[in-house]
Amino acid sequence: MTRAVRHATVDDCWAIHEIARESWHAAYDDVLGARRVDDIVADWYAIGDLESSITGAYGRENAAFLVAEAASEDAATDSERESALDGFAHAVPWPEDASVAFLARLYVRPDRWNEGVGTALLERLETRLSAEFDRLRLAVLASNDIGISFYESCGFERVATRKSDLGPGLEEHVYEKPLSDAVG
Template sequence: MTRVVRQATVDDIWAVHEIARESWHAAYDDVLGPDTVDDVVDDWYTIGDLESAITDTERRNDAAFIVAETASNAAAADEAGCRSAPELDGFAHVVPWPENTAVAFLARLYVRPAVWNEGSGTALLETVETGWSAGFDRVRLAVLADNEIGISFYESRGFDRVETRPSGLAAGLEEHVYEKEL
């Protein structure tokens, strides 16, 4: 199935919020518990924060907030002349790493669990890697050490673990930092 990757718009905010909720529950309910997952999503993915992140990246050439959808969904939305209720498969958010602006920081990459292993995550990641490779020499990300799905995804796409550190999310949790040369 062909995926279309495009810049996110404010019309995508609710879909992005729900993708975050679905994917966090699928990846972290067993680790954090469903109530904590809801609290994290409600805190980290507020509608106002998502709107700010999307509008900020629209004005920048060193950052992006992108979404993936199936080509048939994109074509239907274009024919209807609207994007008021997009059916998105996933999203990614990339900004410069605060300590080294030659490094792209993949702050978020999430895909609806219903379409895991169907190419949306790969399409988003490839867009990040090719769309910003001129401005960055590598891409970096952090993933909770208990997120086997995320770790497997990144390692299978050539990312190397460069650090393990305590997570700020909860006591006793660790996160892995991964990097990939561009």
């Protein structure tokens, strides 16, 4: 299946919310519990906030909100196109260092894991941001083995470990990757 990576639009908000919900439950139910995951997704992926994030990133050279979708001529209706979204990525400037972009979100539907969706999103994001930033930084819960494996396979290196705000006793790893190596 061919995938297209494009800029997100506000019409994508519900699909993005659902991808976040599915991904968070698959990755974090065992760590945080399903109810806590529901609360986080409801808070962090509220439709109005997603709309603001998407419109805030649109047209800026130092931010991006991208989606990956199945390229299909058969998806004729809006609902068919919405259900064709497989993942999304969102990056913004790191507030304390103008040379660093922060990968705030990168999630893929669990039934599409290991199909190259995350890699396609990340490569497009790196290419887009490489003219503005030297490095890409992210934080991932230390218990998220799937996420850690993905980021390390994409060339990210752990630069720190810190306490997470998501719950007592939880840690998160901070990873970075130089953007000068981004493939165009």
